[in-house]
Amino acid sequence: MKRYWELFYVFFKIGAFTFGGGYAMLPLIQNAVVDKKKWLDDKEFIDMLAIAQSMPGPIALNTAIFVGNKHKGVKGSLFTSLGIILPSFVTILLLVIVFTQFRENAVVESVFKGIRPAVVALIFAPLLRMGKNADITWQTLWIPITVALIVGLLHVSPILIIVLAISLGILYRMVIKKVINR
Amino acid sequence: MALFQLYLSIFFSFFKIGLFGFGGGYAMLPLIQQEVVYTHEWITVSEFTDIVAISQTTPGPISFNSATYIGYKAINNTGHGTLASIFGSAISTLAVSLPSFGIMTLVVTFFFKFKENRYVRAALFGIKPAVIGLIAAAGILLINRFNFIDYKSWLIFSVVFLASVKKIDPILLIALAGLAGFILY
Structure with missing residues (x-):
């Protein structure tokens, strides 16, 4: 059981501390999974990555499922998935509960009036x-x-x-x- | 009964998003927007833009973030309480993850056969350029009168675009745009 919690913990940490989505997580995943824990070797990791990003779904989740399954079967992939999902789930849940109360607030609304065009620019910029x-x-x-x-x-x-x-x-x-x- | 049906339709929408969400992140946005803003009208287009902003500044992939957020809102907006809404979040997040789970489990099992399969390679060859188009579409879909209210919006857009091309940190840019909004509006 300790092995399973280790899988959970490694991906929980990655899920909790990487901002900016899937691609930002990859170096951290590589560091933890290949260099530290040696669950995959370098070549396996690169091959896995090529597949994880061509399949549907978030790349971070796909990677977590692959690593968990490779190391400890389907049960292992349940633990890694839960680890990678839980931090963002809790963060967004707290935000939405708070945000629902304050969305009508004039200050919040004016801040978001500035943010919305910036969001669109951030989507176009890396194209x-x-x-x-x-x-x-x-x-x-x-x-x-x-x-x-x-x-x-x-x-x-x-x-x-x-x-x-x-x-x-x-x-x-x-x-x-x-x-x-x- | 009505609540149960809402849970079901949230489940199916996000399952679809997980299943057809190729290219990750921004490439999934047009699909999410179509499901939750146009087809089901669970949230408005401005709310959707706010979710993208929140995703850009919080940990985790954008598809989880929007699933969790919209699952909550879809239930909450119809007048149900916090607990029922949290359950909505759990359903949408589970649903968006399930397709990945099934597909990646298959991939691990047939790993090397899968990588060499010429049909899989041909399919991916077709998807690649389409994904770039979907990201551009995500941007186009968010250019509307709700997000761009006046010339100041376009000013913020231009500055952030140039700064982002120059690789300035997106979290910093969103914070600055928020500050600009606070001062200008």
């Missing part, structure tokens, strides 16, 4: 770098632009986009590329 990392070229640039416009302006369902992207990816790799190469 260029991310596009380069995702290997977007002049030939494929139309894909993100089209997706952005039809989801952003026409409110087309993102689920439809994901299903289409999967189908077109498979169609291209399995059929069209072979026809071109022939």
Whole structure:
């Protein structure tokens, strides 16, 4: 049982002290899981990461589930998941309870009037770098632009986009590329 | 009965968000926004923006944060008490995590076969550029008259955008934008 609580504790600490979402957590997870606890070696960690970020769901949770399962089976992954979820769950719960009482407050409202456009700017800012990392070229640039416009302006369902992207990816790799190469 | 149905629809919405939430973080925002703001109208678009702001300044992934927050609000806004609302939070957070749990358990079991599978690779090849588009869509969806009330909003937007491209800490930028809001409005 001590092993399970250790899994919980390691991920609880990571969940509690990393601000700014999944990617900020990765160096901490690597430090704890690979360097300190040696639950995975370096190569396993890199391979795992590639998969954890391509699957749906938050990367931090995917990583936690993988590490827990690899080390101690399904029960192990229950403990790591709980560890990574609990800190943000408690924090947000306290915030929402407090925030519900103060949202009508004039000071709070004026502070958030300043914050809202900043939030939008923070979403746009990393796009260029991310596009380069995702290997977007002049030939494929139309894909993100089209997706952005039809989801952003026409409110087309993102689920439809994901299903289409999967189908077109498979169609291209399995059929069209072979026809071109022939 | 009505409360039970609300719990059910919260569960299914967040399960869907967990299942189709590729690309993590910002890429999941259009999907979350569509479910909770447009389809179910559990919260307003300004509230949604506030949740994103809170997520950017508190620990944990944005999808958990919004699940916990919206699960609470959806119940609370219909006049139910704190305890029932906390239970709503627990349901939404569980629901958003469940798909990851199932998928990653499969991945561990079939780890190496999975990585080499050419259908999986082809699917991921298609998703990658779409995810970038979804992040841009997340930004576009939040440009509206509720978040951008006057020229001062655009001023804050421009300054924060440039500062963020220059890699200034986002938590600091949100704090400064909040201060600017306090002074300007």
